[in-house]
Amino acid sequence: MVDKKKMFADLLLNWWDKNKRDFPWRRMNDSYSILIAEMLLRKTTAQQVAGIYIKFLEKYPDPIALSEAEEDELNELLRPLGMEYKRAELLKKFGREVRDLYDGKIPAELQQLLKLPGVGMYAANAVLCFAFSEDVPLLDTNFIRVINRVFGVESQKPRARNDNKMWKFAKSLIPQNKGKYFNLAILDFAALICTAKKPECSECPVRSVCEYYKEKEK
Numbered sequence: 001m002v003d004k005k006k007m008f009a010d011l012l013l014n015w016w017d018k019n020k021r022d023f024p025w026r027r028m029n030d031s032y033s034i035l036i037a038e039m040l041l042r043k044t045t046a047q048q049v050a051g052i053y054i055k056f057l058e059k060y061p062d063p064i065a066l067s068e069a070e071e072d073e074l075n076e077l078l079r080p081l082g083m084e085y086k087r088a089e090l091l092k093k094f095g096r097e098v099r100d101l102y103d104g105k106i107p108a109e110l111q112q113l114l115k116l117p118g119v120g121m122y123a124a125n126a127v128l129c130f131a132f133s134e135d136v137p138l139l140d141t142n143f144i145r146v147i148n149r150v151f152g153v154e155s156q157k158p159r160a161r162n163d164n165k166m167w168k169f170a171k172s173l174i175p176q177n178k179g180k181y182f183n184l185a186i187l188d189f190a191a192l193i194c195t196a197k198k199p200e201c202s203e204c205p206v207r208s209v210c211e212y213y214k215e216k217e218k
């Protein structure tokens with residue numbers, strides 16, 4: 001399994017080198033900008049978030065500015081993403097808590113991050129990975145799908161995203177000191193090749209190590 005994990009990571013990163021997508025939040029490396037991207041990206045598309053992300057950071061450049069946001073203005077800015085009232089409420093709450101609990105600075109410790117409104121394991125790990133270069137996984141339904149297909153590893157829990165076993169397995173796939181690139185590669189690979197409905201197996205760079213492909217070809 002160790003060799004297979006290494007082969008998978010090598011093939012994936014090699015593919016990603018030539019196929020990476022670009023989004024404005026991928027050029028950011030500060031915790032606030034990273035968390036805002038993760039919060040905005042929920043239940044909407046990357047294209048929609050790309051349309052407002054820079055404007056958002058210019059208007060609300062830090063948690064304190066966000067905590068003081070005028071509700072109408074914030075709602076208006078968030079409208080293209082949908083659910084703007086809910087999003088605005090959560091973002092303001094997040095800004096207020098960072099201001100009150102951490103003096104306006106995003107903490108760098110997992111348990112503290114997890115206490116913030118709207119910040120779950122995925123978003124907290126995104127901060128640790130992209131701002132602090134930690135080799136932690138960003139496990140979502142897409143990453144889980146890739147793990148299921150390539151390694152045949154499945155969760156027995158009703159929600160695989162809450163299964164420690166899956167988080168541990170995902171972490172074990174990350175090559176040392178390459179967490180940032182590996183996580184971005186998985187995101188792009190799951191969006192472009194190993195898609196939910198119609199995986200592009202014939203063009204897939206990791207098919208030589210994929211269990212799903214092996215079964216399909218029998």
Ligand code: SF4
Nearest residue numbers: 194199201204210213
């Ligand atoms: S071979 Fe197909 S199922 Fe396997 S990882 Fe590639 S795209 Fe996904």
